[in-house]
Amino acid sequence: MKQQIAESIRLLNAIGFDIGNYHISVWGALRIVIVVLLVFVMGQLVSKLARRMFRRIDRLDRAQQLLGEKIASIAVWALAILIGIDVLGINLTALTVFSGAFGLAIGFGLQKTFGNLIAGIILLMDRSIKPGDVIAVADGKGNTFGEVKKIGIRAVSVTTRDNREYLIPNENLMTQQVENWSYSSREVSINIPVGVAYGSDLDVVEKLLLEAISGTPRVLGFPSPGVLLTAFGPSSIDLTMIVWIDDPEAGVGNVRSDVLWKVWRSFKEHGIEIPFAQQDVNLKDSAGLRRIADALTAREKPADA
The missing domain is CATH 3.30.70.100 (Alpha-Beta Plaits)
Incomplete structure (x- = not known):
């Protein structure tokens, strides 16, 4: 059985082409797909387990539970990606230029996303806004008044009395005046x-x-x-x-x-x-x-x- 598997891998590895010092084969592509799927599945499972674990801790309020869930999710996904890179045998030093360009792209293109992520974590840490609070946020047409249903990575979900759900970016809640009717x-x-x-x-x-x-x-x-x-x-x-x-x-x-x-x-x-x-x-x-x-x-x- 092991010999058959090894022979199959050898045949799949033989089907491919070379680019400089790198050999791209069917086995290499299949290996990448398998590792990515395993990393994704494991990341999802461990994140769900972390969320359930924090929700069972009764001494933490809802805001603290959400904060723990988000930090645990970020740590799990970062660890899963690093494990996947190590399993694939990717040389990180060879990706120095690419990582620099990628970081620059993130700095310009995704700065709002990361800003909203950090703002959401800060909101949960200082507990100024938490799920269940009733808030009023000023916008161009007046005030958006409703109950905070969820604090996500990018935005806060606020449901009004007419069952309209507004997604307000986390940064807006950090920089604008917010009336929290149930803060204290x-x-x-x-x-x-x-x-x-x-x-x-x-x-x-x-x-x-x-x-x-x-x-x-x-x-x-x-x-x-x-x-x-x-x-x-x-x-x-x-x-x-x-x-x-x-x-x-x-x-x-x-x-x-x-x-x-x-x-x-x-x-x-x-x-x-x-x-x-x-x-x-x-x-x-x-x-x-x-x-x-x-x-x-x-x-x-x-x-x-």
Whole structure:
């Protein structure tokens, strides 16, 4: 059996051609393919084992687990590639020029990729952003608001309330201002403005607003909600309701909508008026304007009238 294998290798090695001092044969190409496949399969298996091992360590939070997984994956793939090069018997000194050119190409062409890789590792190390956080990132059209689902090698996956998934490069999160709604605490306050007409009983209004807040799901009892008198506006008395939630990933606008719906029904039931913008015009010389109007009216009448 061994002789048959050796004879087959000798025949495959004989089929080929020479380039300078190098002999390229069918066996050499087949050997490279086999080693590359083995390196790829082993790298995948060991990386999966490393990920499972880190996920079973309960004393580490999710960010630390991800950091360990990424470092272990990089180390496994680097070791697998070095082992593959050693098995193939490639002389690294002969690749000095090629490696220099390849490194230069990486420096110019893949600098963003490596920059995002390092930025992702830094984000995981300082734990400023981690999976499950609710963040708002400024872009050209406004703010991308959503929950961090995954921190990848190149980008962070953020899922919004309308189930859109944004892939934000890691470098952007390092260089731009980011609002992390759950960095040190998941309790978030929401300000809800409302206006009532002048002449309304503010004590009754405050009571109705607090009842509307307390009857809304997801609103916390502590920190306790409140009602602030913010201004005497030109058309209304302006108040602001302050409510607290601890699940910002479920959205903020729906809480505001629920509270305002309850306020609208309560005000309608108790006769509290929500005014609209209006202006009063006072004419100081009304008699003079009347004389001018009468003169214009007389001029427009026919002569035979």
